[in-house]
Amino acid sequence: MHIQHFFDTATATFTYVVSDPATQKCAIIDSVLDYDMHAGKTSTASADKVIAYVQEAGLSVEWILETHAHADHLTGSHYLRENLGGKIGIGEHIKEVLKFWVPLFNTAHDTSLDGSQFDHLFKDGEIFHIGSLEVNVLHTPGHTPACVTYLLGDVAFVGDTIFMPYVGTARTDFPGGSAETLYRSIQKLLSLPESTRIFTCHDYPPQGQSENYVSTVAEQKATNNMVHEGVSEAQYVAARNAKDEGKSVPRLLLPSIQVNLRAGELGKAENNGVQYIKIPLNRI
Numbered sequence: 001m002h003i004q005h006f007f008d009t010a011t012a013t014f015t016y017v018v019s020d021p022a023t024q025k026c027a028i029i030d031s032v033l034d035y036d037m038h039a040g041k042t043s044t045a046s047a048d049k050v051i052a053y054v055q056e057a058g059l060s061v062e063w064i065l066e067t068h069a070h071a072d073h074l075t076g077s078h079y080l081r082e083n084l085g086g087k088i089g090i091g092e093h094i095k096e097v098l099k100f101w102v103p104l105f106n107t108a109h110d111t112s113l114d115g116s117q118f119d120h121l122f123k124d125g126e127i128f129h130i131g132s133l134e135v136n137v138l139h140t141p142g143h144t145p146a147c148v149t150y151l152l153g154d155v156a157f158v159g160d161t162i163f164m165p166y167v168g169t170a171r172t173d174f175p176g177g178s179a180e181t182l183y184r185s186i187q188k189l190l191s192l193p194e195s196t197r198i199f200t201c202h203d204y205p206p207q208g209q210s211e212n213y214v215s216t217v218a219e220q221k222a223t224n225n226m227v228h229e230g231v232s233e234a235q236y237v238a239a240r241n242a243k244d245e246g247k248s249v250p251r252l253l254l255p256s257i258q259v260n261l262r263a264g265e266l267g268k269a270e271n272n273g274v275q276y277i278k279i280p281l282n283r284i
């Protein structure tokens with residue numbers, strides 16, 4: 001398997017293209033649609049880099065995968081599907097996320113509650129293929145109720161379930177998030193063979209250090225600053241909740257969630273032909 005990563009410095013997001021050299025089929029994991037919130041302007045610069053890579057490498061896209069509905073960047077999935085084809089997949093528990101947010105945004109007219117805007121909703125334990133590569137889907141909730149990990153042999157794309165050991169883990173204070181649940185999901189990952197490589201969705205390295213995206217289960221168990229081996233669930237939950245207490249809302253939470261729950265479509269234009277991002281007031 002070949003793994004190509006892309007890093008969006010504006011949102012610290014890693015996008016991956018995983019390809020099968022035997023068949024030239026690939027999957028794109030956790031893409032980005034650039035968004036300038038002050039100007040209300042989207043740009044496809046990041047997604048276009050992925051498109052150029054896929055085309056130059058002669059790959060055909062089978063899947064456009066989301067590890068979860070991101071709260072810090074808009075997904076490029078819809079744009080990528082329009083340009084490259086492929087099916088957009090996300091965990092089936094996205095329905096719980098839709099149930100919370102769609103009424104708040106009042107967007108039921110263009111955001112289906114049944115998740116049918118995604119081409120496929122993965123169940124825990126489901127197996128699918130990228131060319132000849134077998135992918136196992138693990139439901140790894142906690143950061144959000146719908147987070148999944150895509151496991152291909154000794155490679156795990158974990159989204160925000162766990163970060164590089166010096167960052168620790170993702171926050172669990174979003175609606176439906178739970179530190180207890182995240183701890184259990186992380187234990188599922190840490191029970192994989194020690195050589196399993198963990199590819200994260202973000203990195204926030206200390207100042208002066210460049211970003212990293214891959215670690216191993218062994219490294220995580222030895223050095224993760226929040227969930228290394230020996231940290232109990234109770235200790236982790238107390239530390240996680242203390243860290244999340246009073247944390248500011250991510251800059252792009254409201255724009256991201258409403259677009260990402262449409263798989264990256266920008267929503268139905270109003271009768272003046274303009275599409276809008278809606279910001280509910282005093283609700284978060």
Ligand SMILES: [Fe+2]
Nearest residue numbers: 069070071160
């Ligand atoms: Fe996230």
